[in-house]
Amino acid sequence: MIDVEHTTEQDLLTPDFLRKIERLSLVAKRAFPGQLRGERRSTKRGSSVEFADYRNYTIGDDFRRVDWNVYARLEKLFLKLFVEEEDLHVYVLVDASRSMEFGDPSKLLYAKRIAAALSYIALGNLDRVGLAALSDGQASILTPKRGKQSAFGVFEWLKSVKPSGATQLAQSMRDFSLRTSRPGLAIVISDFLEKGDRHLFPAQEKRCLSPFSALVSRKFEVTMLQVLDADEVDPPLVGDLMLVDSETNDRREVTITQSLLRRYKQRLAEHCAGIESYCAQYGCNYVRVTNQTPFDDLILSYLRQRGTLK
Numbered sequence: 001m002i003d004v005e006h007t008t009e010q011d012l013l014t015p016d017f018l019r020k021i022e023r024l025s026l027v028a029k030r031a032f033p034g035q036l037r038g039e040r041r042s043t044k045r046g047s048s049v050e051f052a053d054y055r056n057y058t059i060g061d062d063f064r065r066v067d068w069n070v071y072a073r074l075e076k077l078f079l080k081l082f083v084e085e086e087d088l089h090v091y092v093l094v095d096a097s098r099s100m101e102f103g104d105p106s107k108l109l110y111a112k113r114i115a116a117a118l119s120y121i122a123l124g125n126l127d128r129v130g131l132a133a134l135s136d137g138q139a140s141i142l143t144p145k146r147g148k149q150s151a152f153g154v155f156e157w158l159k160s161v162k163p164s165g166a167t168q169l170a171q172s173m174r175d176f177s178l179r180t181s182r183p184g185l186a187i188v189i190s191d192f193l194e195k196g197d198r199h200l201f202p203a204q205e206k207r208c209l210s211p212f213s214a215l216v217s218r219k220f221e222v223t224m225l226q227v228l229d230a231d232e233v234d235p236p237l238v239g240d241l242m243l244v245d246s247e248t249n250d251r252r253e254v255t256i257t258q259s260l261l262r263r264y265k266q267r268l269a270e271h272c273a274g275i276e277s278y279c280a281q282y283g284c285n286y287v288r289v290t291n292q293t294p295f296d297d298l299i300l301s302y303l304r305q306r307g308t309l310k
Contacts, residue, residue, distance in 0.1 A: 012116040012155055021299060023058045024121045024309050028088050028185055029221060055079055055124065089130065089144060089184030090122040091220075093176060094158070096133040096140075097167040098247045099193055103229035103291045110291040111189040111227050112158045117299050118187060119154045121309065123147060129154065130180070133161045134190070137171030141179060166247040167194035177214040186220040187308075188212075191228055192275060195248060216282045223285040223308055224275060230292045233268070235261060 057066060057077030065079045092115045100108035115131065122129045123145065130144035131154065142157050169190065215222050237256045244251050254260070272288060279286035287306050289298055303309045 012113050012158060013120065017117075017296065018120060020296070021117060021121055022056070022124060024299075024304075025125045026088070026090060026118065026122050026127065026185060027307055027310050088122070088125075088127040089182050090118070090127050091130045091132065091144075091176075091180065091184060091186045092118055093132045093134055093139070093173075093186060093188045093190075094161065095167060095169065095188075095190030095192075096135040096161050096163055097165055097194070098163050099167060099191055100227075101163040102246060103231070105291055106163075107191055107227045107229055107291055108161075108163050110295075112161070113295060114189055114225065114227075114298070115187075116155055116158055118309075119158075120148075120151050123151050123154070128184075131157060132176050134169060134172035134176070135163075135167070136165035137168035137175065139172050139176035139179065141176065169194060173212060174214060177218065183219045184221070185223070186215050187223045187225060189225045189227060191232075192224070192226050192271075193232075195245070212278070212282070212284070216284070222279075222282075223287065224279060225308075226272065226275065226286070226288040228288070228290050230290045233265075233290060235264065237261070 055078065057079050061079055067078050067080050070076070070078045094108070094111050094115050096108065100106065100111065103110075119129045119131065126146060128144040128146045129150070131142040132139040134140075140161070142154070145154060167190075169192070173188075212222060212224075235256075240253070240255050242251055242253055276286045276288075278284070285306065285308060287303065287308065289302070293302070299309070
């Protein structure tokens, strides 16, 4: 069972950072059926529209949507957003297993910050945002919210999630898929590390068995965002050590040599390449970072370069 509690964790995002991401939006390659237009053009003609909210004008926006009455009063440009027959559902899924507790900052804290930033961006564009924490084969789901007024509740929910249990990502993803009725963007933030992880991204002839195939077959647009600790990528280990599995508590005595480290790095590279190959085959987006990647650079630059944000 996923464990959530009230914590004293500091704010995930600062007010200054929130101002920096005001003008960003998530990229969807296609339109999804929904209820709210937000920033996205409906593919259906003749649909009724209803005023929903304002946002600041930015260069490149459609001047036809500027509210000139507001400009006459405030001498500032604001765009009108409308309810229509199309909107985007955004689901941010965070791996909350014990392996995500590793690192400084922990991979989980880094993942929470990513989830908070993406959620805030989506809420600012009037997309519907749902979240899920994945652990022990289950998905603890926060039902989709809409509008910036929901951001505080989203942040508090994320802060309340703490690491527990084993990954069991396959079962957790199936649980999420069965309990989610409307497709949209699904952003999975995880280290994608678990015991026997070959079943997550199996050989090409068996990839239809992957837990992510359920989302792909239901027309979700999937981004897999892998967060690793820098020491997992390049372990600063040497000599005789006792290694302890953070999820199963299994223990193994090993002698760390340069040869063993080279084999480990090769296996990790092959694992990451397998994820990337899976994504390429099924049209998913794949992004890999470490918890030492400067957070501002990740959101403001790297995810824009990778086509997740614009």
